[in-house]
Amino acid sequence: MNGAPFWCVCLPATGTDDLSDEQTTEEAPPLEQLPLDAWHRAEGARMVPFAGYEMPIQYEGIVAEHEWTRTSASLFDVSHMGQLSISGENAAHELEKLVPGAVTSLKEGRMRYSMLLTEAGGVIDDLMITNAGPHIALVVNGATKWDDIAHLREHLPDHITLTHYDDQALLALQGPKAGEVLEALIPGAGELTFMRAGFFSWDGVPLWVSRAGYTGEDGFEISVHADHVSKLADALVADDRVRPAGLGARDSLRLEAGLPLYGHDLTTQIDPVSAGLTFALSKKRRDIGGWMGHQACLTRLTEGSPTVRVGLTLEGRMPAREGAKIFAGEEEVGIVTSGGFSPSLGHPIAMGYVKPAHAGDGAELEIEVRSKRLPATVSPMPFVPHRYFRGS
Amino acid sequence: MPRYFTDEHEWIDVEGESATVGITDYAQEQLGDIVFVELPDTGTQVEKGGEAAVVESVKAASDVYAPITGEIMETNSALEDDPALVNTSPEEEGWFFRMTIGDSSELEGLMDDKAYKTFVDSL
Incomplete structure (x- = not known):
């Protein structure tokens, strides 16, 4: 028996991104x-x-x-995730220059999903931002936390204190x-x-x-x-x-839940608009800009994306995994970025990026798995409804 | 009826001219919840060490290699409806396929029950 390591949560990342969760035995630093x-x-x-x-x-x-x-x-x-905070004069305002979401208007005790972006609009990481009163708390992905810290330190002014709560x-x-x-x-x-x-x-x-x-x-x-x-x-x-x-x-x-996983469904090669995360681009800040990646996101918003993130449902039991190609007839139209068997639904589901012409709900596509073509239907996400507590 | 084991965690029961193949309890334990088993078509020629089947767990896909060279005679259709049989009864009801024994000398390099147990304990 061989193939993917038993512990492998997802099959190897396919992009050029090097922030994957995967550890290779040759290069991995001590755990x-x-x-x-x-x-x-x-x-x-x-x-x-x-x-x-x-x-x-x-x-x-x-x-x-x-x-x-x-x-x-x-x-x-x-606990592998990075727990950070930033504080200092105008800390919220300074952080806003690096994320597309509004931070200055975030009331104390409220939190918001956002992303660190490159100038080209690529996602460096996705994160939670909370107004914790005396400081702004950030929770970032474990595999990317050191790069996030480097990025924040590089771009935040010296008077802003960046703290890593590694204890x-x-x-x-x-x-x-x-x-x-x-x-x-x-x-x-x-x-x-x-x-x-x-x-x-x-x-x-x-x-x-x-x-x-x-x-x-x-x-x-x-x-x-x-x-x-x-x-x-x-x-x-x-x-x-x-x-x-x-x-x-x-x-x-x-x-x-249809939630993208960094290093798989989100990478520096993917922008928030293509990823279907425009809700995280503050409406006001889309117009006024002043944040890293704004121009690139604006271009995507006005001109569209070459590929967009969609949900896919498959029949039968054979899952399509990360890296599987997606076809419309003979045309290759996209790639799976996350996929597996849904225990709640009893059939395989996947997330992937496809050309916009094939991204409509109900579009009938095929995913290639081990040279077989599996029928797959573009489906709205979440696959299983969210059940957040918004008050009784 | 002798049962042999491979270091890829397959078992193989030899019954005269044919053999039944599956994965071991250790293997199913490592794979976790199995949701799908892709079995070869009857009549497929497989080579020792070549891909013969694929096991999909919730986590990942893993290849199952043919323990010996031969031809697939029959596959376990019960796995189509109930792939979890590999979890619940890996070394009996959860068998994968029956095959011919192309070269009985290939059996010589395989482990017996005791050797396999020692091998697993060493992992």
Whole structure:
């Protein structure tokens, strides 16, 4: 038996981007351990290299963890992600020069999805920006955090302080029961609504809690000092409604939720307009500009994109994976950037980039997998509806 | 009926002139939830070490190589509707295909039960 390594979340990236999550055994630097490393192993996790860390890909099994997340609540360790902040005079204004979303108008305790862009409009990373009061908090991808830090430091003025909270762990509690679970543990946390954040205290431990995540379900991300994360993780899974879940389920959940994965569906070769992320381009700032990548995005908005991101549903059971070519008849019209079997839907789904003429919902295309052509239909995303908590 | 194992984590049961092939419990455990198995067509000639089948887990696609040279005689149609049989019964109901034994000397280099267990323990 051979082929993709067992731990491989997605097949090798196809673009020219070198920020892929993949580790090659020849070149990989020594792997770092998460603060919860021993906890994961004690919970029966299978650990794999990902984003420079040894990370849990699964505990009892991806499908079981996926389904538990959709019906109850799962605890994910996302401590590999970069937790940064910027502060100093006009910090929001200075950050706005590097992202297409509005930051100065972001009210305290509110958060926004955005991206760091190159001048050419390519996505350096996607990230969450939160107005945390005294500073602006950023959560960036694990595999890209060092490049993000370099990019921010290069372009932010010297008087802006950039802090990397590398002693903070980050837990994601995701699922329809996440709200009641966290409210029971941390009274008040359950009152946060989607994309809001605040400081809380649990058993004397300060926590920064955001109502957000990347599974399509209601849920939270909880930043906690590495010294206390094991105690918090124990307290969360002590609730029968919570089970640990790994990277494997995180990937299948986010794919069903139609959420792009950096290094696969987003790269420096892809701009936000092609990626269907124009919602993240602040309307006002599209006109006035003043942010890196503005001109390139404006050109895409007015002239269109050569390829655009679409969802694809497949019949049968054979998945189409990253790198598979997409055809309309004999014409090659695109490529799959993420694909797999949807545990919730019971058939394969994929995300990819196709020429706009073939991007309409319902367009009948074919994906080539091992020299077979699999019928695929362009489908609206999310594949599985989001269930965010926007208030009762 | 002797059962042999390969270092690619396949098992092969020899029954006279033919052999049944599947993947081991260790292999299914490593692959995780299997969602699809692409089996060769009956009549396909396969070579020892050549691609014979593909196992798709939720995570990734993995090739299954032919443990010996021969011709595919029959495939396990039960895997079409229930590929998870490879997870639940990898070394019995989850078999992949039956094949002819083109060159019985190829069996000599394979591991027996005990040698395979030692091999897996060393991983």
